[in-house]
Amino acid sequence: MRIVKLGGSVVTDKARSLQADRAAIRAIGEALVRHPAPTILVHGTGSFGKPYAIQYQYLDGRFDAEHVDRYLEIRDSLKELGRVVARELTAAGLLVAELDAYHCFDRADGALSFAEPEHFALLLERGAIPLLMGDLFVCPRDGYRVVSSDQMVVELAKRYRPKQALFLSDVPGVLHPATGELLPTLSPESARELDGAAASDALDVSGGMAAKARWALDAAAYAGACWIIDGRDSAALEAALSGESFVGTKIETGGE
Numbered sequence: 001m002r003i004v005k006l007g008g009s010v011v012t013d014k015a016r017s018l019q020a021d022r023a024a025i026r027a028i029g030e031a032l033v034r035h036p037a038p039t040i041l042v043h044g045t046g047s048f049g050k051p052y053a054i055q056y057q058y059l060d061g062r063f064d065a066e067h068v069d070r071y072l073e074i075r076d077s078l079k080e081l082g083r084v085v086a087r088e089l090t091a092a093g094l095l096v097a098e099l100d101a102y103h104c105f106d107r108a109d110g111a112l113s114f115a116e117p118e119h120f121a122l123l124l125e126r127g128a129i130p131l132l133m134g135d136l137f138v139c140p141r142d143g144y145r146v147v148s149s150d151q152m153v154v155e156l157a158k159r160y161r162p163k164q165a166l167f168l169s170d171v172p173g174v175l176h177p178a179t180g181e182l183l184p185t186l187s188p189e190s191a192r193e194l195d196g197a198a199a200s201d202a203l204d205v206s207g208g209m210a211a212k213a214r215w216a217l218d219a220a221a222y223a224g225a226c227w228i229i230d231g232r233d234s235a236a237l238e239a240a241l242s243g244e245s246f247v248g249t250k251i252e253t254g255g256e
């Protein structure tokens with residue numbers, strides 16, 4: 001089993017609102033087809049989610065009639081991206097099953113957990129590739145909540161213990177906040193340094209690389225190997241999928 005997160009910075013053009021990067025999605029699909037394995041895919045929302053957060057502020061925590069229109073508008077946008085990603089991956093030759101994250105993850109008590117619906121297991125048995133997306137949930141306890149696709153990877157890894165968990169972004173890996181150099185490995189200590197440097201990354205709903213690094217550290221505890229790599233670098237992706245060496249940041253287990 002492998003779990004691959006297609007970052008919002010790969011599936012969309014982050015500089016342009018509501019712009020999917022079809023070619024990048026297709027290329028990742030084709031690489032996955034060349035290296036067949038049981039797979040779960042999760043993707044981020046990039047420029048289909050962020051403009052709304054900026055325009056409307058976060059809906060996080062609110063839940064009243066006034067915000068229903070905004071909620072629906074945001075979800076329409078996210079679903080539009082979900083459909084583009086599903087279509088491009090299908091065109092690349094992957095048997096994707098595009099699923100609604102709300103039906104796969106539970107957040108009733110405020111913490112996210114994989115709900116392990118029966119259909120999920122059945123789809124995997126049939127050789128399908130479940131495809132999920134970061135989303136805005138309506139939570140019974142605390143209203144609208146952005147649910148990060150990175151966190152979904154952690155919950156899926158907890159359940160499926162994949163050989164490989166790959167976070168694809170648009171940077172070669174985690175870069176040193178001061179020097180910009182690629183960190184070949186990331187430990188809980190080096191992640192803490194990132195936290196300090198990330199305060200200016202205010203426009204990123206899900207916290208950019210610092211947040212991703214934290215989720216990746218969590219995921220690494222449940223995966224044979226966990227990496228953050230550049231999903232736009234076809235050589236790196238190809239090598240990662242075929243088990244050769246590649247450029248990226250290897251995430252070391254947190255080890256409580």
Ligand SMILES: Nc1ncnc2c1ncn2[C@@H]1O[C@H](COP(=O)(O)OP(=O)(O)OP(=O)(O)O)[C@@H](O)[C@H]1O
Pocket residue numbers: 006007008009010043044045046047149168169170171173174175176177194201204206207208209210212
């Ligand atoms: N120290 C750092 N190393 C690498 N990238 C960093 C760092 N600090 C900030 N970043 C930014 O974080 C971005 C990656 O985080 P981002 O949340 O955009 O990724 P994503 O997972 O592809 O998108 P999404 O969250 O929409 O799925 C990079 O594009 C980079 O601009």
Ligand SMILES: [Mg+2]
Pocket residue numbers: 044204206207208209212
């Ligand atoms: Mg992010």
